[in-house]
Amino acid sequence: MREGLVRVLNPGTTSWSDTLVVFLAALTLVFVPGLAAGLALRLRPLAALALAPLLSTSCLALTAVVAGALGVRWGLLPLVTGALVMGAAAAGLGRLAPRATGALSARRPGSGAWLAQPLGGRFDGVWWTTVASVLVTLIVVLVTIRPELRTPEALPQGPDTIFHVAAPQWGLDNGTLSSLEIGRFNFPTWSGFYPAAFYAFTGSISLVTGASVVVSSSVYVVVLVGVVWPLGCIVLALTLLGRRVVVVLLAALLSVAFTSYPYLLMGFGVLWPNLLGQALLPAALAALAGVFRALGRPPYAVADRLRSGLLFVAGVPGLVMAHPNAFVSLAFFGGLLVLGRVLSFAARAPTWPRRLTVLGATAVAIAAAATASVVLRPASMVGTGAAGPERPTDLAWQDLLNFAPRLTQPLPVLAAIVGLGAVALLVRHRGARWVVPALLGMLALFWFNIAVDSDVTRWFTWPWYNNAVRLHAVAILPAVIAAVAGLLALTDLVGRLVPRRRSRTVAIWVGAVVVLGAFSLNLGIQLEAHRHILHRYFHPRAPDSWVTxxxxxxxxxxxxxxxxxxxxxxxxxxxxxxxxxxxxxxxxxxxxxxxxxxxxxxxxxxxxxxxxxxxxxxxxxxxxxxxxxxxxxxxxxxxxxxxxxxxxxxxxxxxxxxxxxxxxxxxxxxxxxxxxxx
Incomplete structure (x- = not known):
């Protein structure tokens, strides 16, 4: 990078009001390639929109790797070429998919209409509510962070921040944003793999706008937190809890109600690549749920089984190159989802031999996965972090029950809603019961990490680097779904308590009150909690600051x-x-x-x-x-x-x-x- 190029940071010259073009460029790179591919694959608009960031991430990260391997300097040509190739491939698969589903329908009489067409209208109330809710959520995020991130040049004061802003700048200097080459910023002779999808986006945003990588990173983080993550939570909630307007509203607002994700990850570390991976996770799970759906017609699906499988496979590279933690979390949550479907199938098997065969195969698969986790674990990841508990047992329980890791402010009301939601999931939503063990499992790993952290517990926490913040952040996704289920149960309960002729009107009003309550809760108790943790990293005391x-x-x-x-x-x-x-x-x-x-x-x-x-x-x-x-x-x-x-x-x-x-x-x-x- 030389003096005359705009993407070098010139401190004190950029305000948030100057970043409109950068926001538009970020939204274009995040959504347009994936949205075009989704529509070419003949997805309905809502599904195509929700899964677009996942597909765009795979496309951009893989294109950067291919360009690096071919010796092609990163620029607009490989950027556009990669998007066109993905779109062409999706169009081809979209033409073939109806034939495949049609053949499957012929073997299963009566199921053709369901298999050939995903649920959901094109531009109905759920669609417009989703768009409006995401816009409101983005405003909530901007209102939350604005007092702490007073400028897009603001840098979280952590040890890894310099790498996350300098590596993509080095990549632009050297013509590569590949996961197989980005590590040469640190060591010129480096070879290996480093998850560089985050840098592929921030570097490309800087490339097309001329903004500094620092400003591009700040804007991209806001897009992830305020748009990509809420949209993913919405589509997953619709998939698991039903295609209803109130589900959309609750999922959008509750997605940004917790502190450890997304706000803590905006400053801690800084773990921006992890932030990206977690933001993509709900969309990947929604695609997987479309493949291994519950018995009977589910309330919503992003696509039929074939297209859902294609979406899932296409999205996995994006998750891996965003951050391996996201892939591990997908394996854990997805494994529980599939296990629930398998156990349901076994329970419905007509004979005991079939049931035992299914259960035996499942036990073997679980044992193989556990063995692989122990055998293949890298010693460096197992040994990451200082060994031993960081909190006394009683305080560890308080942190867990109040969703308050690393001295963040407690959220007892939100925690109570999550608890209610866990019960509601078990009672009312058979296809979403896996969310409860997913939530309890991640919270248990978090507790063992902060209260025990022995050699034995590290057998299970090593994929998340034995780090309390990473572990708790992963638990937020099932917590969001549980919280939505809890408030949804309250809405439906009140609606049933009124006379039949008034139930619909009352239910609508109750839903509105619940949503506004959640909104007020977010702007009240949660708002202070979120700003409190952001202040720690963006305005620390002098000894904890790397550069002002x-x-x-x-x-x-x-x-x-x-x-x-x-x-x-x-x-x-x-x-x-x-x-x-x-x-x-x-x-x-x-x-x-x-x-x-x-x-x-x-x-x-x-x-x-x-x-x-x-x-x-x-x-x-x-x-x-x-x-x-x-x-x-x-x-x-x-x-x-x-x-x-x-x-x-x-x-x-x-x-x-x-x-x-x-x-x-x-x-x-x-x-x-x-x-x-x-």
């Missing part, structure tokens, strides 16, 4: 004294690595996790000796280090790791370095000598 807005401006000012080909050494714990975000100038050590053995470690520890130690001089020449940046306050829990970079911090004491410029709290030095040089 004023420090970004200082780095921007210093970058004007750097040549375009400069390579700068900076202590990453002090925030100096954000120099790349505001200037595009290359950093010797891009993040605090990249002080790798060899030249980097040597220069970090001894760069101040470059004028007297030939070994250090040779390393500096190999890495092309021309400048050093010192100053700034170390992040609070850096500890002794700050000392790994003492050689950089002390360059001001060496005659081999000349001060070039200063902008508090940073000072820029230029290398003017090297041991052994002429």
């Amino acid at each position: 807005g004023e420090e970004l401006k200082a780095l921007r000012e210093l970058s004007t004294a750097l040549p375009e080909d400069a390579v700068v050494a900076a202590n990453p714990w002090n925030g100096g690595t954000y120099l790349y975000v505001v200037s595009g100038r290359q950093l010797l050590i891009p993040t605090e996790k990249t002080n790798s053995p060899g030249d980097r470690q040597l220069l970090a520890a001894a760069l101040d000796r470059v004028g007297t130690d030939p070994e250090v001089c040779d390393a500096a020449e190999r890495q092309g280090v021309t400048h050093a940046l010192v100053g700034g306050q170390p992040f609070s829990w850096a500890g002794n790791r700050v000392e790994e970079f003492v050689g950089i911090d002390r360059v001001g004491t060496s005659p081999a370095w000349r001060q070039v410029a200063m902008a508090a709290p940073f000072t820029l030095y230029e290398r003017v000598a090297c041991a052994g040089s002429a």
Whole structure:
């Protein structure tokens, strides 16, 4: 990235009112490719709209991988080509699908109309209510976050934030946003896989709008939280609880009523790729439910079984390249969904031998999955995080029962609604009973993680990195469905208590009151809880801040004294690595996790000796280090790791370095000598 390009962040120049074009570009990239493919596959508009982000993510992430493998530089051509290929494939499958379902119908008399046509009208009340509800939900999200994210340039102050904004910027510089190449931002010789779907979107948004990657990331996160996630929750709730307007309203508002997801994940970590994966999860489950639907006609389905299967298969790559945690969560929830269908089938089997065969096969499949989980688990994931409980048992129970992880504010009323909903699911919604063990299972894993966290519990929590925030965030999806079921049960109960001739009118009014109550609850108790957690990450105390807005401006000012080909050494714990975000100038050590053995470690520890130690001089020449940046306050829990970079911090004491410029709290030095040089 060079100085003249717009996508380098120029701090203090962009407000939320300046981001309309960026919002439109984000919505276009998220919805248009997938929506076109869904309609080409002959889905009804609501299903096509709800599953569009999932299909678009698979398309964009896979296209980036293919382009990287073919050596094609990322740009508008591969971006458009990938969308056209997916649309053409969907159109072809859409033409073949009716023949396949027709053949199936011939073998099952009386089922042809159901198999050949998904439920749901084209542009009826549910459709328009969905569109209106998502717009309202987006407004609720914007009202919630606006006091804390006062500008789209705001950065959550976490250790991984620099990677999530710098990696896509590096990808645009180097012409790749592939999951197989994005890791080279940290290590030039890196090879492997890193979930880069988030960067494929933010980088592409930046590419087509000219906005900085930081601004593109902020806008994309809002689209995920305020549009994609509520829409996914709506379609899953319709699939499981019935095709009713009140279900749409409740699902939309309750989707943003919890704190740990989406708001905690907007700041913690920062776990933006995880945020993306979780936002796509309900749509993937809705597609799976269309394949393994309950016995009898379900209340709603995104498509017939064949199309649902195609949608599910097409969406899995997007989930994996969004974040593997999303795929693991899909496997857990989807496994419970399928298990419920299998057990229902076994109960209806006409003979005991058939029942035992089905149950035996199911037991073998569960045992195989458990064995694979133990055998294939990576040691690095099992060992992630400090071992041992983080909360006393009594406080852990309070956190669990109040949906309040990591010192977030308790939500007791919402928790009570979820509890009521769990009962309602078991009693009223046979096809959705799997949601209850899904919820209890994730909350149990959360509790074991914060209250026990032993070697044994890590057998089960390792897929989520033994991390309480990740575990609790996954539990929010079944909690949303349960909460919808709970309020829906109250609405129906009151409607039944009135005389028959008035029941319909009263039920409508009761539904309206319930929805408005949920809305008021969200803007009251929940609003404060959400802002409270956002404030912790966007406005922390000074020791917990990596880089402030004023420090970004200082780095921007210093970058004007750097040549375009400069390579700068900076202590990453002090925030100096954000120099790349505001200037595009290359950093010797891009993040605090990249002080790798060899030249980097040597220069970090001894760069101040470059004028007297030939070994250090040779390393500096190999890495092309021309400048050093010192100053700034170390992040609070850096500890002794700050000392790994003492050689950089002390360059001001060496005659081999000349001060070039200063902008508090940073000072820029230029290398003017090297041991052994002429």
